[in-house]
Amino acid sequence: MILKPRLEDIKIIGYYLGKIILGLGLTMLIPIIIGLAFGEINPVLDFLISIEITLIFGLILIKLCFTEKELNWMQGMIVVSLSWLAAMLLGAIPLYLSGHWKSYLDACFDAMSGFATTGLALVQDLDHLSYTHNLWRHLIMFIGGQGIVIVALSFFVRGASGAFRMYVGEARDEKILPNVIHTARFIWLVSIVYLILGTLSLGIVAILNGMKPISAFFHGACVFMAAFDTGGFAPQSQNILYYHSLPFEIITIIIMILGAINFKLHYHIWMGNRREIFKNIETKTLFITILITFCITAFGLAQIGSYPKAILLFRKGFYQLVSGHTGTGYMTIYARQFINEWNHLALVGVICAMALGGAACSTTGAIKMLRIGIIFKALKEDIKRIILPERAVVVQKFHHIKEIFVEDKQVRSALLITLAYLVLYGLGAIIGMLFGYPFINSLFESTSAAANVGLSCGITEVNMPAALKFTYIFQMWAGRLEFMSVFTLIGFFIAAIKGRR
């Protein structure tokens, strides 16, 4: 029997949602400061309007739903899934007001793409977008990459148990430090330190490449935020191709890989335990899968002679592949070149890389390395059981910060999430095909959206059907939250309609 949610449930959800919306509103102060610094009057007005609307919504929710009760698991999950939808709707307001998005739906698409660190974009005339709006596009990636709830956890939420429930709902089931709020703050510390280092290195390279200092450091900061949070937005329409620079590409590869690493691993590296990189199941799996998928891609590219020299094949193939595998979506080729100049085998290599993703508790989406590693270990265990005598005791271990025995519960959970992702990739591909796009194109774009990557083969453009835009928004949202919060929200609505009092 399904029970109808009580008014108390709705009040608790509304109260915490209001707090998160307030947190989101305050982040809009950053583009306002930048806008004032650059003397961009109308963009500042866009953000003043947006911050006011956001704060009004947040305050109304807090006022109407005021409670001192803590969240339970169900409420925590629902707060998270609704927070992401609220962030999309409110974060899209300044984008839409800029006039660079054809419709509010397009602005919502880009806002969700930003928060979910995907990188698919429908922005028009990006090359004339203000610094203020451009910073916001990248800032939402930075906020989304850390987790919208992490922002609120770090500054607004006091109760530790409620905080942990929201933290888990945002697809982060690993605590780095015993206290979840300290964990959230550590994630911010790591990100801010890397932000300073990344911005400096990219900015200096950009200056050496001939860019003006202000522009160079602005680009450096934006590209860092999108690369480290495995997002994929760039300040110019050509994406990374704009810079025509090998050093810039190399630095972005390093940042993308750093973003794809588990924050827990970052913590251990920071604490001096550098050997963990070589022992950890996630880094080992990431290395192996990059190698395998790159071999597939490179073989495909070599088959049709897309690039006249091996070094060019490596530079183009490896960049798009690492970008896809880490879930970033930075491109040094044009979207249509994937279809026109890459064969199906090369595309399959990239699709597989996108589908696998980076590490758990990182800023990436997709299936993730820990699950792939666990599934592989379980498979190895089963094969051993078949080969070895029946009396033999077969156990499998993996190293993830410490030695862990493979248990059925972990394998089941890993397989379920993997299955959910595969269904999501397939569903988007089928919907794409229903609109007349070829199979490989549809699968590529669908995987890119659901795995929060952002590589595009050209389907994502302003004139694509609205239903497909909704599909990709749903995929980006569900993929980023790893389903549980989304399923809980769906269950909550079903209970509200069909449940008994």
Place this chain on the structure above:
Amino acid sequence: MMKNLGFWIVILIFGFWILNFNCYAQSISSTELINNAKVYDGKVVAYEGEVIGDIMVRGEYAWINVNDGQNAIGIWMDKNLAKDISYAGSYKSKGDWLEITGIFQRACLQHGGDLDIHAQAIRKVRPGRQIIERLNISKRNLVFVLLGVLCLVWILKQLKLR
């Protein structure tokens, strides 16, 4: 009469020869170039668009990016050619509109496989200009109205909490 005809035949043959000499005199759009990159690879093309972003001088050469309204393509040129560019497109300026004649590269050997054009000549079709930003009055008014609402909600919230 026959002499005249012979002259025109020579002109016609010469014209066809010029056309076949890997050259596309009329401007080609970026979409056309990207979608048919193999066709235009290594050929002299004419491409038109607005200079956007930064002019990046690299030694004796420079990179500019030119957007024709569909896509932007990187142009590699002698830095002296880039000196003629007065405005590059951004939020605060409309960039110079250039016509570039140069060799189109699908996967440039010199530049790590980039799709680019190595300019031989550029012509400024339209000069760029500064964009003067005017205050949007309706947006300003909305800011004040919403500020009033926000203050009201804030006061109500404080009352309730007390």
